Amino acid sequence: MANYTAADIKALREATGAGMMDVKKALEEAEGDSAKATEILRVKGQKGVTKREGRTTSNGLVAAKAEGGVGTLVEVLCETDFVAKGEKFGELAGTVLAAAVDSKAGDADTLLAATVDGQSIQAILDDANATIGEKIEVKRVARVEAPTVVAYLHKTSPDLPAQVGVIVGAEGGDEQVARDVAMHVAALAPSVLTRDEVDAATVENERRIAEDTAKEEGKPEQALPKIVEGRVNGYYKENVLLDQAFAKEPKKTVQKVLDEAGASVTGFARFRVGS
The missing domain is CATH 1.10.8.10 (Ubiquitin-associated (UBA) domain)
Incomplete structure (x- = not known):
């Protein structure tokens, strides 16, 4: 019994x-x-820690803190949503975030080597891995410094912790503008801030695809340069933050909204759990 x-x-x-x-x-x-x-x-x-090393961690949460002109964003992953929404996992993520802030970590390796009460974050994760019985890892860490920094967390499901996290650094304007941009980033997932940050090989590949597609569609040869340029610009409008249509005012670009507010975005980071 x-x-x-x-x-x-x-x-x-x-x-x-x-x-x-x-x-x-x-x-x-x-x-x-x-x-x-x-x-x-x-x-x-x-x-069982070693056996779990090859397992997939597709669940978890993002956590962020913005204070004193510094924003920190971390992604902590586990195997199941049951663990992700548990109190212990939430407390663990809080410890990880605090260590990231204190150590000024901008990458996962630096954070894992940081210590809390004489124990490294990696050791703390290993202990949690052992107790909880799932593979747990810190996937990504980001740090942004600027005169104004805001953090925004978004839940994709009411019974799960935040799955999307954003930090945005800005100059000029007010905090509300930066917060609006952070919410925009969460919704539209830009990959870079400016066109200059798009890899040259990516742009060239987009040009090649645009030209091949236009030819396949039977477009006249003399029209190809304009068509290609238009489609490459379309790529920018989908992926470059400043070129995107602003979520709250789609008739304006993010750049236009910032210009009107006398502000500029100096950097941002966006994590979505498992992606």
């Missing part, structure tokens, strides 16, 4: 983030002792 209750299972799951069957097995092995069961989960979890 089991010497633990449904309440014990629930409490241990909430405390560790581990799955139902793993918790039940640990409680059975520990004869109902929650402290001992927690140790069992951790030990067995550590044994």
Whole structure:
């Protein structure tokens, strides 16, 4: 007869983030002792860390902080949405974000080497990996510095944590303009700030595709240069932030809105979980 209750299972799951069957097995092995069961989960979890390295982490959350002219954005991934929306995973992400802010990390490697109470973030993730029983990793980190920096988080589902995160750095204007741009970035997912940041090989490939397509459509030879230029501009309007139609005022570009506000965007980052 089991010497633990449904309440014990629930409490241990909430405390560790581990799955139902793993918790039940640990409680059975520990004869109902929650402290001992927690140790069992951790030990067995550590044994499985290497096996989990090849697993796919397509769930998780994004977390951000903007303060004092600095914005930090992190993406923390796990395997299932059950873990992603758990309290323990949320607390772990909070620790990761705080470490990213304190260490001024701008990339994942720097963040993983940062320490909290003498323990590296990588070690903290390994412990969580062991206890929760899923592969957990920091996928991306971004840092933006500017006179004005805002952060925006968006939930794609009400029962999940934020899945889209944006930080935007700006000069001039007011904070509301920067916030509006951050919301625009979340919705329309530009890949770069300006045309100059688009890789030359990408532009050349877009020109080639545009020309081949126009020829396939039977367009006259003399019209090809104008058609190609128009389609390349269309690529810019889809992917370059300043060229995009502003989400709140589609008849204006983002550049136009910023000019009218006396502002400029100096940098941005956008993460969507798993993409």
